Amino acid sequence: MSAGWRSGPTPYSAERAASVARSQSPLARRGRLTLVLAALPLAFVALFFVFPLVSILLEGLAPDGVFDLGAFVATLTQPFVIETAWFTLWQAVISTLLTVVVALPGAYLFARYRFRGRRVLWALTIVPFVLPTVVVGAAFLALLGPRSPFGLRLEHTIWAILLAHVFYNYAVVLRIVGGFWAQLDPRLEAAARMLGASRWAAFRHVTLPLLRPAIASAASIVFLFTFTSFGVILLVGGPQYATLEVEIYRQTAQLLDLRAAATLALVQLAALCALLLLYARYQQSAAVRGRFLVGRWQGQPIRTISERLFVALNLLLVAAVLGLPLLVMVERSLANDDGYSLASYASLFDESARGALFVPPIEAIGNSLVFAAATATTCLILGSLAAAVIAYRRDWLAHSFDALLTLPLGTSAVIIGFGFLISLGSLPIDLRVSPVLIPIAHTLVALPFVIRATTPVMRSVDHRLREAAAVLGASPSRAWRLVDLPIVGRALLIGAGFAFAVLLGEFGATLFIVRPDTPTMPVAIFRLLGQPGSLAFGQAMAMATLLMLLTAAAVLVFDRVRTPGSAGL
Amino acid sequence: MTTRTRIALLVGLSLVVGACGGQAVSPAPTQAPSQTALPSATEAGDARLVLMTHDSFAVSDGILEAFEQEHGVDVEVLRGGDAGGVVNQAILTRDNPVADVLFGVDNTFLSRALDEEIFVPHEAAGLDSVPADLQLEAEHRVTPIDYGDVCLNYDRSAFEAPFDVAPPSALESLGGPPYNGKLVVENPATSSPGLAFMLATIVRFGESGDYTWIDYWRALRENVPGLVVTAGWEEAYYGSFSGGSGEGDRPIVVSYATSPVAEVIFADPQPERAPTAVIDDGCFRQIEFAGVLAGTESPELAGELIDFMLGDEFQADIPLSMFVFPANSTVELPDVFVEHAAQVSEPLTMDPAMIAENRERWLEEWTDAVLR
Numbered sequence: 001m002s003a004g005w006r007s008g009p010t011p012y013s014a015e016r017a018a019s020v021a022r023s024q025s026p027l028a029r030r031g032r033l034t035l036v037l038a039a040l041p042l043a044f045v046a047l048f049f050v051f052p053l054v055s056i057l058l059e060g061l062a063p064d065g066v067f068d069l070g071a072f073v074a075t076l077t078q079p080f081v082i083e084t085a086w087f088t089l090w091q092a093v094i095s096t097l098l099t100v101v102v103a104l105p106g107a108y109l110f111a112r113y114r115f116r117g118r119r120v121l122w123a124l125t126i127v128p129f130v131l132p133t134v135v136v137g138a139a140f141l142a143l144l145g146p147r148s149p150f151g152l153r154l155e156h157t158i159w160a161i162l163l164a165h166v167f168y169n170y171a172v173v174l175r176i177v178g179g180f181w182a183q184l185d186p187r188l189e190a191a192a193r194m195l196g197a198s199r200w201a202a203f204r205h206v207t208l209p210l211l212r213p214a215i216a217s218a219a220s221i222v223f224l225f226t227f228t229s230f231g232v233i234l235l236v237g238g239p240q241y242a243t244l245e246v247e248i249y250r251q252t253a254q255l256l257d258l259r260a261a262a263t264l265a266l267v268q269l270a271a272l273c274a275l276l277l278l279y280a281r282y283q284q285s286a287a288v289r290g291r292f293l294v295g296r297w298q299g300q301p302i303r304t305i306s307e308r309l310f311v312a313l314n315l316l317l318v319a320a321v322l323g324l325p326l327l328v329m330v331e332r333s334l335a336n337d338d339g340y341s342l343a344s345y346a347s348l349f350d351e352s353a354r355g356a357l358f359v360p361p362i363e364a365i366g367n368s369l370v371f372a373a374a375t376a377t378t379c380l381i382l383g384s385l386a387a388a389v390i391a392y393r394r395d396w397l398a399h400s401f402d403a404l405l406t407l408p409l410g411t412s413a414v415i416i417g418f419g420f421l422i423s424l425g426s427l428p429i430d431l432r433v434s435p436v437l438i439p440i441a442h443t444l445v446a447l448p449f450v451i452r453a454t455t456p457v458m459r460s461v462d463h464r465l466r467e468a469a470a471v472l473g474a475s476p477s478r479a480w481r482l483v484d485l486p487i488v489g490r491a492l493l494i495g496a497g498f499a500f501a502v503l504l505g506e507f508g509a510t511l512f513i514v515r516p517d518t519p520t521m522p523v524a525i526f527r528l529l530g531q532p533g534s535l536a537f538g539q540a541m542a543m544a545t546l547l548m549l550l551t552a553a554a555v556l557v558f559d560r561v562r563t564p565g566s567a568g569l
Numbered sequence: 570m571t572t573r574t575r576i577a578l579l580v581g582l583s584l585v586v587g588a589c590g591g592q593a594v595s596p597a598p599t600q601a602p603s604q605t606a607l608p609s610a611t612e613a614g615d616a617r618l619v620l621m622t623h624d625s626f627a628v629s630d631g632i633l634e635a636f637e638q639e640h641g642v643d644v645e646v647l648r649g650g651d652a653g654g655v656v657n658q659a660i661l662t663r664d665n666p667v668a669d670v671l672f673g674v675d676n677t678f679l680s681r682a683l684d685e686e687i688f689v690p691h692e693a694a695g696l697d698s699v700p701a702d703l704q705l706e707a708e709h710r711v712t713p714i715d716y717g718d719v720c721l722n723y724d725r726s727a728f729e730a731p732f733d734v735a736p737p738s739a740l741e742s743l744g745g746p747p748y749n750g751k752l753v754v755e756n757p758a759t760s761s762p763g764l765a766f767m768l769a770t771i772v773r774f775g776e777s778g779d780y781t782w783i784d785y786w787r788a789l790r791e792n793v794p795g796l797v798v799t800a801g802w803e804e805a806y807y808g809s810f811s812g813g814s815g816e817g818d819r820p821i822v823v824s825y826a827t828s829p830v831a832e833v834i835f836a837d838p839q840p841e842r843a844p845t846a847v848i849d850d851g852c853f854r855q856i857e858f859a860g861v862l863a864g865t866e867s868p869e870l871a872g873e874l875i876d877f878m879l880g881d882e883f884q885a886d887i888p889l890s891m892f893v894f895p896a897n898s899t900v901e902l903p904d905v906f907v908e909h910a911a912q913v914s915e916p917l918t919m920d921p922a923m924i925a926e927n928r929e930r931w932l933e934e935w936t937d938a939v940l941r
Contacts, residue, residue: 059661134803138816141808146818234800239756240940250758253654255929256681258661336837343837414654421658425665433619433647433667523624529803530625531892532828532845533835534814537807 034389038401041386041447048440049408052419059422060262075263081247085267088243091158092227095165099222100215102166102317103173109314110174111181113307114299121318122178123556126171126497128322130505130551131329132522133231134529135544138332139325140164140236156238164236165226166321172225172498173218176453179494180214181207182299183457183487213283213456220279221452224272224410244268248412258418265415272410273403280399283455326548333541336534344538345546361543364524365550371520372503372554374439375446379499382443383450384492390451391458405451408444416441435518439503446502450495457491458484497558504551521547618870621647621668621862623655627890628883636877642870652761653678659862660685669865670874672714676705676856676918677764680925683710688860691872695879698897703856705921711858712875717893718826718913719765720852722845724812727751727820737821740773740851744788752789753797753809753819756940758932760801761855766823767935768924769853772917786938798939812845826852826911827892833909834889847911854916857893 061067075081110122128136140163144154154160184207192202230245242250244264251261302311334340348361390402408416420441424431431437461484469479505522519527521543528540626648633644647668649655656678659671663685674682682688688710696704696712703713721737728736734747743752755763774782789796797819799805806824809817813832829843859878861871877883884895888906895902902910 137804138808141804142816145808147816234759235804239759239798239800246759252657253651254758254764254932256653256657256660256678257929258657347837417650418658418661421667422661425662425667430667432662433645526624527627529807531831531835532806532814532824533831535837536831536835537814 034393034398037385038389041382041389041405042401044382045405045408045444045447048420049411049416049444050404052416052423053411055423056258056415056419057262057266060258061266063259071259072263075260076267081264081267084242084244084247084264085271087241088227088245088268089271091161091165091241091243092223092229095162095169095226095229096219096223098162099166099169100173100219102321103170104177104215105310105314106170106174106318107178107181109311110178111184112186112299113311114301115311118299119559120552120556121315122174123552123559125174125318125322126501126555127326127548127551128167129171129498129501130547131326131544132505132525133235135329135525135540136164136167136325137231137235139328142328142332143324155236156240158237158241161229161232161237161241163321164232165222165229167325168232169222169225170318170322172221172449173215175494175498176218176221176456177211177214179453179491180456181211183490184210186300210460213459216279216282217452217456220275220406221409221448223275224406224448227272227275228268228410228412230413245412245414249414252414252418261412261415265412268410268412269407272407276403276406277399280402283459284394284399329541329548330545333538333545336538344535344542347535348539348542348546361524361546364519364521364543365546367518368504368520368522368547368550371439371442371518372500375442375503376496376500378439378443379446379450380492380496383447383454383495383499384488386447387451387454387458387488387492391455394459402451402455406448409448416444438518442503443499446499449498449502450492453495453498454488454491458488461487493558497555500554500558501551504547504554521550616642617645618642618670618867618874619645619647619668620670620672620874621649621655621659622671623652623673624648624650625891626673629886629890632883632886635882636874640870640873644874656682659687663687663863666862666864668862669867669871670859671862672857672859672878674711674858674860675761676854676858676921677761677768677924677928679705679711679858680921682860683921684925687863689863689865689868691861691868691875693872693879694876695897698899699879700896700898702918703896705856706858711860712879713856713896714859714878715887715891715893715896716854716856718852718854718911718916719762719769719823720826720911720913721752721766721848722810722812722822722824722828723848724810724815724820725842725844725846727811736846737848738850739848740770740785743821744785745792748821749792750794751819752821753799753805753817754823755802755805756798756800757935760799760805762802762823762825764928765853765855767931768919769851769917771931772853772919773851783934783938786935790939796939813843821848825892826913827888827894827906829911830888830906830909831892833905843909849911849913852911852913852916854913854918855893856896 061072106125110118140160141155143149144152144160144163146153146155148154154163188210189202189206192206193199197205227243228245229243230249233241233243233246244267248261248264248268251257251264302308333344334342336343386401386405390398420437421432424437431440465483466479469483470476474482525540525543525547528536528543626646633646636642637644649658652673652675655671656674659666659668659674659682671687683706690709691712692709693712696709699713703716705713721740721743723736725736728734737743737748742748754766757764757767770782770785774780774785776782797805797809799809802824805822806815806828807817809815809819810822810824811818811820812822813829814835815822826847826849829845829847832843832845833839859875861868861875865871879897881897881900884897884900887893887895888903888910894910
């Protein structure tokens with residue numbers, strides 16, 4: 001019986017449980033072990049994040065070795081900087097809240113109900129994540145622009161930005177919260193219902209406190225994403241909107257003003273550090289040990305009319321927000337002058353009609369898969385080590401560690417790319433022009449997903465199960481394997497799925513890195529859209545559709561891999 | 570924040586990395602596939618030449634290979650985002666360059682690149698065949714490789730029966746009826762054709778007098794239903810433009826003099842006549858240069874690559890690979906190019922130094938007049 005279960009639906013249970021957990025966690029005492037575990041991820045992030053970042057900030061803020069405070073303050077206090085910072089903040093807050101509200105019912109649906117096509121739909125929800133903003137921007141314009149089938153004219157408005165942010169980030173909340181939820185023992189809520197609590201009260205007092213760490217975890221990622229939003233703001237929002245990230249890009253790539261860019265990057269970093277510290281404090285107080293399913297539980301069938309209605313409404317929402325833009329893209333890939341055909345697809349693979357691609361598509365697909373596999377592997381290794389440290393140590397050091405590993409996700413891609421360039425040249429091996437840099441950059445971006453998906457679960461595993469295993473004679477490693485791994489493995493795979501998707505989608509992370517000519521699928525899409533021509537456009541949409549299918553297939557495979565005895569989706 | 574701080578940081582970091590010794594390298598298996606491809610511009614004697622360029626660089630199969638075979642060298646192509654980003658990266662790595670040759674600095678960024686002294690002089694063989702008006706720099710620190718004109722394109726079908734409106738013939742006519750609400754442009758602060766078009770209006774209307782370039786933009790903005798501004802070329806052309814492969818509702822767009830060629834080539838089946846056409850007034854000329862980067866350890870080989878890029882084989886490939894005109898005027902253009910591209914006789918130009926000096930102010934004034 002877990003603390004969360006026993007202490008019942010009082011609002012104070014979470015805090016009490018956390019303090020119990022803190023005082024009893026046996027691994028917390030094994031400081032040396034956690035240091036060893038932390039070494040590898042720490043070295044990675046020091047070398048490939050802190051070092052480049054500090055180098056580029058120094059280069060920008062103190063080009064002659066002297067920090068010019070006057071110039072720094074002058075840049076900071078310009079009206080447009082304050083305006084941009086304010087817009088960046090509020091659109092990120094609203095986007096995050098909106099995404100959580102829209103995705104939470106979906107998370108419940110997938111976690112608790114069994115229905116036909118659930119697994120495929122669950123895999124498909126991650127697809128938006130990998131699509132280049134150029135493609136999504138085109139789809140949004142088709143739906144909300146001058147030729148909107150609904151008569152909506154939302155292009156170049158804040159509404160379009162918010163919708164696009166929900167489109168992109170729905171899967172983050174769905175998968176992190178839904179994955180966690182699916183492993184919560186439904187009998188907790190059932191018991192509360194039996195004791196007379198209404199459905200809402202049972203959710204509010206039993207499930208929600210247990211879910212909170214996962215929600216905070218997902219929300220923190222959505223916030224980081226939307227706070228540093230770049231492509232969506234430029235392409236969907238239009239020229240009158242600018243986030244700090246857009247401004248940093250403009251300063252570096254258009255005005256070549258590194259000082260202004262570095263100053264803005266520092267503002268961005270400071271804001272994110274503040275957020276991550278808040279997050280860490282919250283996680284510490286909110287951790288409740290839940291009761292997790294170890295056996296297989298497939299969800300309940302849909303029975304009552306209200307359940308049917310709930311499922312239908314939910315699926316309709318998913319179809320509208322996620323499905324429509326994807327559908328537009330698929331439609332465009334099939335459309336030609338005389339109706340619909342597979343001509344665009346055929347021409348992708350036809351050497352003589354290669355069109356604007358200049359890259360064999362098979363090569364692009366192959367490159368994408370190799371890079372994605374490399375990133376996912378690195379992420380799994382570094383991510384599980386880091387998550388273990390963060391989950392079991394629970395002190396300020398672990399929280400700073402967590403924040404440090406998450407920061408790359410919220411740091412300007414331009415700044416990191418430029419940082420690589422000026423710092424990594426001083427290493428014994430010049431990594432700046434190596435293809436290895438691409439998986440490295442993506443690991444930085446994908447690592448937080450693995451950690452975010454894993455830590456809440458790791459933290460919530462009832463350590464008494466592990467102790468029971470020890471009492472029964474299991475060694476610590478065997479106890480971990482038998483008790484933690486089945487529960488944690490699932491979460492790790494959810495994180496790895498994200499990591500894989502992050503790389504398939506390139507994510508803009510490599511946009512500003514000088515890189516060798518290893519074209520991936522998103523690169524091919526960019527090149528196809530770089531020239532006019534209906535064939536080139538059709539090919540770009542066909543390539544994007546292939547990217548979508550590949551991602552869905554990859555994630556479906558990830559979801560199917562099961563650690564022994566794991567529960568959930 | 571002194572050099573000493575920086576050194577201390579370096580030492581600290583190397584300690585961290587050193588402390589975990591082999592561990593730091595342990596994800597190596599995942600990286601193995603690419604390790605054979607480790608290029609290095611700085612190690613002498615490994616016969617490798619690195620060409621740094623922007624994302625729009627393209628060349629047909631077999632062209633660079635000819636150079637590689639002739640000189641017994643591997644040419645590695647590095648891409649680094651858009652033209653401005655590449656120039657900035659070259660400036661940042663001035664002391665420890667990642668490449669030997671940079672291709673893709675255009676006349677709007679040229680002055681800055683020259684001021685930062687990232688190039689060393691190389692007088693390319695074949696310069697005699699390059700028209701004088703493309704050779705903007707006397708000391709041969711950069712060599713013109715290609716040029717293109719940023720021009721207004723229009724949707725032919727929108728100006729034919731039953732619409733009975735003639736396409737605009739000059740920049741001036743766009744400021745009023747019957748062209749109200751027909752134009753889509755790119756934001757000059759985020760797009761290179763957008764910037765070129767802004768510069769064209771500055772050259773044409775000037776900064777002083779009764780009717781300045783700002784007045785022109787105000788007129789474009791204020792005519793109902795106004796001007797559409799997008800962040801980049803892709804959204805303007807595919808999203809807002811109605812002609813050819815565009816899916817929008819605006820029949821006039823800022824694009825290139827060569828865009829109709831691509832509309833023909835990248836269509837299936839290829840049409841007899843391009844669905845779009847070029848307004849050859851008010852075009853701004855973009856010239857792209859290549860240069861040998863200071864700090865290269867193989868300046869001679871780097872120079873040979875620039876000579877090669879100005880040679881017949883590479884130049885003849887330029888039109889249908891990058892959809893711009895070759896700088897070498899003796900090269901014959903492909904028929905489809907001659908037929909569908911607009912050859913602009915009097916493009917607008919501006920001194921690169923003047924662009925560098927005023928770029929930020931002009932962008933600010935443009936943003937105030939058009940977006941705020």
